[in-house]
Amino acid sequence: MSFARRALAVVAAAATALALAGMPAQATDIPPPDTVVTSRNVTHVLNVPKPTPIAGTINTDIAFQGGYAFVGNYGGFSIYDIKNPKKTKVVSSVVCPGAQMDVSVYGDLLFGAVDASRSDDSCNSTSQSAAVKESWEGVRIFDISDKANPRYIKSVETNCGSHTLTVVPGKGPDKKRNVYVYVSSYSPSATFPDCQPPHDKISVIKVPLKNAAAAELAATPVVFPDGGNETQPGLLLPTSGCHDITVYAEKDIAAGACMGDGVLFDISDRLNPRITARTTDPNFAFWHSATFNNDATKVVFTDELGGGGAATCNETVGPNRGADAIFDIKRGQLVFKSYFKLPRHQDDTENCVAHNGSLIPVKGRDIMVQAWYMGGVSIWDFTDSARPREIGYFDRGPRSDGSGGGIWSAYYYNGYIYAADFNEGLDVVQIKDKLTDGAKHVRMDDLNVQTQESYGGGHRH
Template identity: 55%
Template sequence: MTERTRRRTPTAVCAALTVTVLLGGSAAAAPPTDPYPADDPPTSASTPADAAGTPPDGVPLPDEIRHSRNVRHVANMPPRPPFDAPLAFGTDIAFTGQHAIVGNYEGFTIYDISRPSAPRLVSQVHCPGSQNDVSVSGNLLFLSTDTSRSDDSCASAALPATEPNAWEGIKIFDIGDKAAPRYVASVETDCGSHTHTLVPDRRRDSVLLYVSSYGPDAGYPDCRPPHDRISIVRVPLRNPSKAAVVAEPVLFPLGGNPGRPGEFPDYVVPTSGCHDITVYPERDLAAAACMGDGLLLDISDRLRPRVIDQVRDDEHFSFWHSATFNQAATKVVFVDELGGGMAPACTPEIGPEHGASAVYDIVGRGSHRRLVKRAYFKIDRPQDPTENCVAHNGSLIPVPGRDILVQAYYQGGVVIWDFTDSRRPREIGYFERGPLPPDQIPAGGSWSAYYYNGHIYSSDLRKGLDVLAVDDPRTAPARWIRLPEFNAQTQPSH
């Protein structure tokens, strides 16, 4: 989501701070509200050649669930107070062992997913500060704060962006005891931390975080233009309280995309930082989505990422939001978050090439590699004009020899699509709810949808954690792949 509240600056009170932990050992998964029997749900309208029946006319009723025949909704964990407030949006997900950690504008929640059909709430940490995107490494949890706060504690208050003594950046927790996470450190970063990406350090005693932030203003004390760089934080694994910014590499020495003003959907956001970076450490590659630009980076020197190629698509892309490599690192899927996640971008008037994903082939070798656009992919199931709907966070389903992505679409739901043929991507499954009731704030749906160890986990802005199962021969080989840990922006080599 690109909507944000700004911000910020100096203090970095890094201490063992107290957090509110709500234990939920007895909480159980609510049964999915699903009006369709598992053996005969409606099928996707977007790929009639693949469909096993006729898709329903129109859109689902408010909160009604629909899904393709090959997808089952196996569990939902609704948010608990205070994570059920109108603006307490669910955000990103990280996985470690048999636990899923789900971010929220109010903090984060740890779930035991050893039984995917019956997740159990282990703990909930109240620590406000958008977006609270999460990643995990061993017993350490990292949390992005991208609003100006009175200090770096979990009891902080929001401050105006112009306040010179505000704080925002990275918070670090010890989650060795999942039932009682402990806040151990913080690192302030320029322009905050909208998202961050965990990168294995060459020094095995530490990890690196590539911090993406944007939106500078001459009136913001620690976020003045030009903001053409990222922050790199090194976290010593044995002493995370010593975490610090160790580099601020400039990615746009000549400036980024100047943008194009206009009305929705005909505009391009100027580049003033990056929104999200996905790394493929074993290939020494990264793909950066930076507002008006898409980058392919060489990260063989972790502290000095080098731009290999830079692409733009001012005709169709308004906001370069995120990226995903295929397993062979021969393709990148870039995402356009048209409307910042708050607009109805999945209507016939917007069309199939705005607010979509774009498949790029990586051609050439070494420093001569280039990104070549092959096709767009976007859901085309009917959506209500009140529904915020646009391409958002996803991950590969690790099928050897095929390129299959599961992806969130806010109120457009969750989609599974195949881009093995990069010129002809196609949908092979989906899950969605109908629009939110008219008396609710019209912003909801799936923020993040990731595949982990046999199931899809979706973080819904309003509905909590959904668990989906996929029963399809095209994705079946992925069931044999098990990971001890997964951060979607740090792609593993399966």
């Protein structure tokens, strides 16, 4: 082993020991630029660079179906064959620009969120101000029955576009006929004809499963009839809608990360979600996303402090801002228990923020994998809501050119963790640990992280 490799091994071992002991790493433990480090129980299996057609734009969200992963990108999306995760390869790429291309899949359909005002709804559109009435933003729908040749079939325009989207199956007999899409959007302006304030609502698209081309805007329920949190000091933006919604359809509930508010919804009426619990937090700047535990007795909310462009995982910011907040759900209300934040300090040049993650399906425990932009991937246990702890990680050192980036989303699917990096492409990671080994008994047919389904000790449909 060369001196450089020995030095790196020492750095990685030291950072691992500190992290697993629950102690913050110091500046001297920050990995060398562009270098991958992992905890002892984590392996970096593979990196697949971004496909050439969309190599110049950043990767975002991921959805899964069968042996495929669907990776969103500001320039469109790509489909990866993950039947053998160690040989993950690109099947196809669709060039269809429009930030931020949050993706979900359902049957033969892929839904892509467009929150960037465009000249029209086509894949050949160009950027155009939302002040122009004819501009378009919303949801694009693709037929993915042929993975090598996805086909664009329909668009639905929504007020203020679609920053994120959430697929919601119908109820009872309706489940075989329709699927619904909850569209989260925000940042209204009196100068935007199709995005007027106060915009305290979401949009609901109804998609007939036998004729997706007939998809249409079905409802725009006002979820904050009396207004949201708009005056709290330190908010990134006042509440004007939601940033992201996670549904637990079989339980008729949802959790909304709504800018200045964290909320619970009753979604028993799919077209009229209704807030049943609401909370704020003086340490939160921007309620970004939400994750239930498997039995829906807890919810984890993330805070996107700095909007994703700032170094918020350093010693200066501290452990309680830019963190995850863990809430127990007691008698239908949200009861704060603790914060979780990376125990490994990041360099002041690294944009680091709590971002997209998913449960690792271990029966009887609450474990998440989560992306932190340039903070990498953290695997953490919140079985004890008051004492969460990191049990593993995957990270890269600062970028040698001083630029930003990092991992947008990191999700567990059928034995492996898939992480979409802004610049580096798709990383395949694996954890082998006694706390997570039980997850190997749960096999999933598909996964949209914002559409949670229960898991047990066996196969999950």
